[in-house]
């Protein structure tokens with residue numbers, strides 16, 4: 362039988378608190394209950410597998426994942442993915458075509474040394490190159506330093522001959538291509554493949570679930586950023602019923618061809634937990 366609902370979840374924001382970057386035990390309990398009820402869950406994040414293992418998959422497996430649980434994680438914006446079982450987590454698989462060239466990693470690493478007051482290199486990434494905001498500094502300080510870092514990073518990547526995009530600006534390589542992208546979020550700046558992103562994550566989510574059982578008849582995608590709508594866009598475009606749950610502090614988009622909802626009065630992981638609780642309550646009615 363097809364599950365009535367599947368969950369496609371961004372991690373930083375709806376699951377992990379953006380300030381503490383940890384996951385509340387209550388929220389893990391909700392996920393465990395939903396998995397036990399037969400709701401497939403796919404995490405779709407820019408985070409590394411290591412982060413997701415430590416904060417979500419590991420604790421869920423340790424607490425006892427039921428046999429029927431269908432739990433996947435698509436990490437690094439579609440570049441790395443894995444699956445959890447009652448007895449552990451699969452070795453991650455990666456798409457090597459999405460791996461940032463060594464020159465990009467080296468440049469990011471060298472630059473980061475001059476920005477230690479605000480950020481650090483996420484060495485757990487396998488295909489992306491990422492600097493993350495220190496959690497012990499004010500967000501405002503990171504924002505200022507992040508903008509300067511980004512400008513230097515862009516200049517360096519262009520100098521190195523890597524075709525790169527930043528927002529709507531394109532800086533093509535010698536062949537006119539822009540295979541790489543600089544992407545900034547509230548807590549990180551990434552160099553990533555232009556073809557990676559939340560839409561690719563959604564595509565992998567469908568492939569992974571198709572391989573382990575029937576696809577759900579409807580989806581909830583949950584995220585806090587503009588780019589998280591790409592999950593719902595992808596599902597909708599391919600004929601899946603989807604509702605997007607926006608948990609970011611900025612107002613939700615109202616121009617989408619599918620329902621977009623918020624959790625009134627709440628944002629981030631508080632809203633994420635409340636939404637999971639509401640879905641659980643709906644299942645038991």
Ligand SMILES: [Mg+2]
Nearest residue numbers: 371373374585
């Ligand atoms: Mg997020």
